[in-house]
Amino acid sequence: MAIRIGILGYGNLGRGIECAVKQNPDMELVAVFTRRAPESVKILTPNVSVYHVDEAVSKKDEIDVLILCGGSATDLPVQTPEYAKYFNVVDSFDTHARIPEHFANVDAAAKESGKVAMISVGWDPGMFSLNRLYANAILPDGKDYTFWGKGVSQGHSDAIRRVEGVKDGKQYTIPVDSALEAVRSGSNPELTTRQKHIRECFVVAEEGADLAKIEQEIKSMPNYFADYDTIVNFISEEELKRDHSGIPHGGFVIRSGKTGWNGEHQHIVEYNLKLDSNPEFTASVITAYARAAYRMQKDGQTGCKTVFDVAPVYLSNSSAEDLRAHLL
Amino acid sequence: MAIRIGILGYGNLGRGIECAVKQNPDMELVAVFTRRAPESVKILTPNVSVYHVDEAVSKKDEIDVLILCGGSATDLPVQTPEYAKYFNVVDSFDTHARIPEHFANVDAAAKESGKVAMISVGWDPGMFSLNRLYANAILPDGKDYTFWGKGVSQGHSDAIRRVEGVKDGKQYTIPVDSALEAVRSGSNPELTTRQKHIRECFVVAEEGADLAKIEQEIKSMPNYFADYDTIVNFISEEELKRDHSGIPHGGFVIRSGKTGWNGEHQHIVEYNLKLDSNPEFTASVITAYARAAYRMQKDGQTGCKTVFDVAPVYLSNSSAEDLRAHLL
Numbered sequence: 001m002a003i004r005i006g007i008l009g010y011g012n013l014g015r016g017i018e019c020a021v022k023q024n025p026d027m028e029l030v031a032v033f034t035r036r037a038p039e040s041v042k043i044l045t046p047n048v049s050v051y052h053v054d055e056a057v058s059k060k061d062e063i064d065v066l067i068l069c070g071g072s073a074t075d076l077p078v079q080t081p082e083y084a085k086y087f088n089v090v091d092s093f094d095t096h097a098r099i100p101e102h103f104a105n106v107d108a109a110a111k112e113s114g115k116v117a118m119i120s121v122g123w124d125p126g127m128f129s130l131n132r133l134y135a136n137a138i139l140p141d142g143k144d145y146t147f148w149g150k151g152v153s154q155g156h157s158d159a160i161r162r163v164e165g166v167k168d169g170k171q172y173t174i175p176v177d178s179a180l181e182a183v184r185s186g187s188n189p190e191l192t193t194r195q196k197h198i199r200e201c202f203v204v205a206e207e208g209a210d211l212a213k214i215e216q217e218i219k220s221m222p223n224y225f226a227d228y229d230t231i232v233n234f235i236s237e238e239e240l241k242r243d244h245s246g247i248p249h250g251g252f253v254i255r256s257g258k259t260g261w262n263g264e265h266q267h268i269v270e271y272n273l274k275l276d277s278n279p280e281f282t283a284s285v286i287t288a289y290a291r292a293a294y295r296m297q298k299d300g301q302t303g304c305k306t307v308f309d310v311a312p313v314y315l316s317n318s319s320a321e322d323l324r325a326h327l328l
Numbered sequence: 329m330a331i332r333i334g335i336l337g338y339g340n341l342g343r344g345i346e347c348a349v350k351q352n353p354d355m356e357l358v359a360v361f362t363r364r365a366p367e368s369v370k371i372l373t374p375n376v377s378v379y380h381v382d383e384a385v386s387k388k389d390e391i392d393v394l395i396l397c398g399g400s401a402t403d404l405p406v407q408t409p410e411y412a413k414y415f416n417v418v419d420s421f422d423t424h425a426r427i428p429e430h431f432a433n434v435d436a437a438a439k440e441s442g443k444v445a446m447i448s449v450g451w452d453p454g455m456f457s458l459n460r461l462y463a464n465a466i467l468p469d470g471k472d473y474t475f476w477g478k479g480v481s482q483g484h485s486d487a488i489r490r491v492e493g494v495k496d497g498k499q500y501t502i503p504v505d506s507a508l509e510a511v512r513s514g515s516n517p518e519l520t521t522r523q524k525h526i527r528e529c530f531v532v533a534e535e536g537a538d539l540a541k542i543e544q545e546i547k548s549m550p551n552y553f554a555d556y557d558t559i560v561n562f563i564s565e566e567e568l569k570r571d572h573s574g575i576p577h578g579g580f581v582i583r584s585g586k587t588g589w590n591g592e593h594q595h596i597v598e599y600n601l602k603l604d605s606n607p608e609f610t611a612s613v614i615t616a617y618a619r620a621a622y623r624m625q626k627d628g629q630t631g632c633k634t635v636f637d638v639a640p641v642y643l644s645n646s647s648a649e650d651l652r653a654h655l656l
Contacts (some may be wrong), residue, residue, distance in 0.1 A: 019589050023468050044589050099651050120656055127462065129598075129656045130640055134455070136655065137616040137643035138609075140351045186603070259612055261347050261372050265604035271459075272600075274512070276593035281466070284587055285594075288465040308641040308651055312458060315465035323636055325428050327464065328448055328457045 002028035003294050006087070008056060008079070009069035010034050010041055012247065013092065016283025017067050018044055024287060026281040026317050029225045060086040065290040067091075069187050077102060084304075088293045092122040096111050099125070099306075107304035116297040117304045121289045122282040123273060124148070128253045129305050131271040135159040135255035139267060142257025145183045147175035147196060151249025151278060159224045159263075160201055163217050165209030168237065170244040174198040175252065186266040200231040204240050219307055249278035288315045330356035331622050333615075334415070336384060336407070337397035338362050338369055340575065341420065344611025345395050346372055354645050358654045359387055365583045388414040393618040395419075405430060412437040412445040412632075416621045427453070427634075435632035445632045446623040449617045450610040452476070453600060456581045458635050463583035467595060470585025475503035475524060479577025479606060482524045485490040488529055491545050493537030496565065496656060500573040502526040505578065512581050514594040523608050532568050577606035580602040587625040616643045 005021050007014045009203045010032050020047070022030045029048050034041045038050040051208055057064070066087035068079050080091045082268075084106055093102050099120055110117035121125065124146070125260070153173050160169035161262050179196050182189045201218055203210055215232040219225055235243075250273040275281045289307070292314035296305065313320050336340045347373050349357045350373070357376050362369045366378040379387070383393070394415035396407050400423045408419045412434055416583050419432050420638075427448055438521055439443035448454065452474070460472055481501050488497035507524050510517045517523075529546060533539055541558040559588050565572075578601040587593050603609045617635070620642035624633065 016587070019587055022589070023587070096656065099656055103652055125656045127466075127597075132655045133640050133651060134458075136454075137611045137640075137645070140645070142456075143532075186602075195508075241656075250372055259344070259351070259605060259608040261349055261350070265603060265608050267609050268602040269455075270599075270600045270602075272598045274514075274596040276595060276596075277587060280593050281585040281595050284466045285401055306652060306656055308648065308656065309639050311637050311639045312461050312465075313636040315460055317465070317468070321428070322459060322637065324634060326520070327422075327460045328424065328427055328453045328634055328636065 002026055002037050003291060004028055004030045004035065004061040004062060004064045005290060006031045006056070006059065006066040007069060008033045008053060008083070009075070010043065010050070010067055011069060012279035013283055013286075014067075014069040016277070016280040017069065017287060019280060020284045020287035021045075023246045023284075024291070024317060027287070027291070030062055039273075058085050063087060067286060067290055068228075076195065077105070080117060080119060081109040084115055085113045087299050088116045088290075089122055090118040090160070090284060090290050090293055090325070092126075092286060093120045094122065094125055096125065103304050103306070111303045114297075116293045116301055118289050118293045118306070118310075119304060120306055121286045123275075123285060124251065126282075126285050126307055127273070128271070131253045131269075132255070133308060135253075135269040139255055139257025139259070139269065141189050141259075141263060141325045142255050142267075145191075145254045145256070147180060147254075148251040149173035149175050149249065150199065151205055151216070151251070151275070152244075152247050156199065156201075156224055159221060160203060160218060163221075165206050165214050166203055167206045168240055169203040170202045170240065172200045174200055180252060180254075183256060184268055184270065186256050186268055188256055194229060197228060198231065199228045200233070201226055202233050202235050202240060202244050205234055206236045221304060246276065247278045248276055249281075250274045258305065291315060291317070330354055331619060332356055332358045332390060332392045333386070333618060334359045334391040334394040335362065335397060336381060336411070337403070338371065338378070339397060339545065340607035340613055342395075342397040343372070344605070344608040345397065345615060347608060348612045348615035349373075352619070352645060355421075355619070358390055359384075376549075379401060384411070385414050390454045391415060392622050393418060395618055404532070405433070408445060408447060409433045409437040410424075412443055413441045414443075416444045416618075416625050418446040418449055418618050418621055420454075420610055420614060421448045422450065424452055424453065425529065426532040431632050431634070439631045442630045443627075444621045444629055446617050446621045446634070447632055448634055449614045451603075451613060452579065454613050455601070455634055456579065459581045459597075460583070461636060463581070463597040464583070467583055467585025467587070467597065469591060470583050471516050471586075473519075473582045473584070474486055474579065475508060475582075477503050477525065477577070478581040479579070479603070480572075480575050484527065484552055485503070488531060488546060489551060490557075491542055491549075493534050493542050494531055496532040496568055497535045498530045498568065500528045500530075502528055508580060508582075512583060512596055514584050514596055516584055522557060525556060526559065527553055527556045528561070530561050530563050530568060530572050532565045533562055537591075550598070574604065575606045576604055578602045584656075619643060619645070
C-alpha cells in the first residue's frame, strides 16, 4: 500500500510536494488543506480533494504523513507541535537560531502521540547541514565554508520592493568566484561578508522615480545590502517578467581539513547544488524524508527528528539489499 | 572513557587510522596487530604495543572497536566474519560486486556475537555511495555520474610495472574536464569510458629498454588501458621519487535530475573530493564510523551495517543538541 501523503498549505512549496509525490510510485497524495476557501484552490492531481485546514484533524486516519508547508516565522512554530499530536509530520523550519526551541516543542508533542515529527528538512537546513556534519566528523581538524547562490533571495527581493519609487524587483545572491577558488585551493582564507557574496538587483522603478536615489537607498540598506558589493540594474516590467520569474538557487558547502601525524596532508570536501527551482528541490528533499518518517514510526521510533537522526536507508524507495548491490 | 581502538594490519591504511585516532579526543589507540614480527613494526603512538595477530582475540575485552586494515581480495572476506565474533569491527571492503556476499557472511557472525560490524567504509564505497543514495532518493527522475581522480590508481600502477623493461611507474586517473562540464550543464550526456577519464603514466625504464615498445604495450593493454586515451611519460627514477611519491586521489559524484509536474526544472547535485592522501582520508572516514559502530552497539543494535544504515548523528563527537544548535 502506498504511503498516504497530506499537504497543509498550497503555495510554491505545497505544489512542489505535489509534483514530488507524483514522481514516487510508493506514495499517494490523498488531501490538500488550505486556509483559503477550498473551492478557490485548484491543484494539479486529479481526484484529490482540497479541504479547509479546520478539517485536517478529522482526516488523521486517512493520512500517513502530513507535510506542513507554512512559513517559519509564524506558521510552523504553532503548526508543527499541534499537528504532531495527530500525524507523522515533516516541516522545513529554517530559522536556524530557533531550531533548539522548535525541536523541544515538537519533540514533546510527538513523544506524547507516538508519532515521528521531522523538522528543518530541505537543503539549508537539510542537505547542507548533513554535509557539514559528515565532513566535520571525517576531518575534525578543518574549517567550514558555506556559499549560497547563484539564486533568488526572497527576503532581499522583498526589501527592494519596500524602497520608495520601486514597483517590483528581484535580488540574486552570487558567490564570488575568487573566494570559492581560494577555499578550494586549501589556503583556508578568512573571508569577510563582502568577499564571499555579491548581491545583484533587478529593479522596476515607478514612472518618474529618482533612479539615483533608489540605487543609493538599496546599496546603503543596513543588514540587507550595506555590507556587500551590490549591483543595481534598472529594467522594464516586461524584462523582469521575461528574464527573472524563476526561483533558482543553490550553493556550496566546503570543508578544508588536514590529516597525517603532523597535519601534513590537505583534503577538500565539497557539496554543491545548482537548482532551477528552489521550492521544488526543497519539496523533493521533504518528500524523501516523509518516507523516512513513515518507516521510522513503523519501526517504533517516536519524537522529533532532524536529518541528522535519519539513517539514509530510510530515504530510498529501494530495498536495503538493492541499495547495497547497486549504489554502495 | 575514551573509545578503545585496535588496528589490525599496519600498512598505509593502518597508519592513517593511527593518525585519525590522534585527532579525535574521545578515542584512544590501545593495540596494533600485525602478521609480521611485532618487534619489527614501529608505530607512531608512544606507549602503545604491537602484537602478533594471533594475540588479537585474547585482547577482546580491552578493545571497543577493532579496525581491519587488510585487503579486499583475500584478507577481509576471511577476517571480517572471523573478528566480528569477538569485536565490533569496521572494514573498507571495496570489491563492489561481492558486497552482498560479504554482507551476508559478516551479518551472520555479528548477529551471533551481538556485535556491530561495519563494512565497505571509506569514500568509494562510502561517502560516494552515500551521496548516490541521497541524490537518488531526492531526485528519482535523474541520472548518476561518477568520475574518479585526479589520483593514483594502485592497480594500474602495478600493471605498468609488470611490463617488460619497466623498472618502476605510477599511473594517474584523470577525469576529462569537458565531460564533467557536460554533466554539470544538465545535458545528461551518454559518455563512453574513453570520454570520461584519461590515464597518464609516469614510467621509469630499465637501461637500454625499447621505449617505443613499452609505450605501445602499455597503451594496448586490455582492461587497464586499451579503452582509454593514455599518455605515457618516461622519467628518471629521481623524478619519480621526487614528484610522484604521494598517494593523492579524489573524484566527483553528480546526479542530474528533473522536478516539476512535467519535469520542467533541472537540478544538479554534486559531491567532490580532492585528497592529498587517499589512505589517510579513507582512514578518517573509517574512524568516524568506528565511533558509530561503538555507539550503535551500545544502543542495542547488532549485525552487519553499511554507511546506509548509520544515522549521521552517530558519527560526530558532538552531542545531538550541539549539532542541532550549530551545524543544522
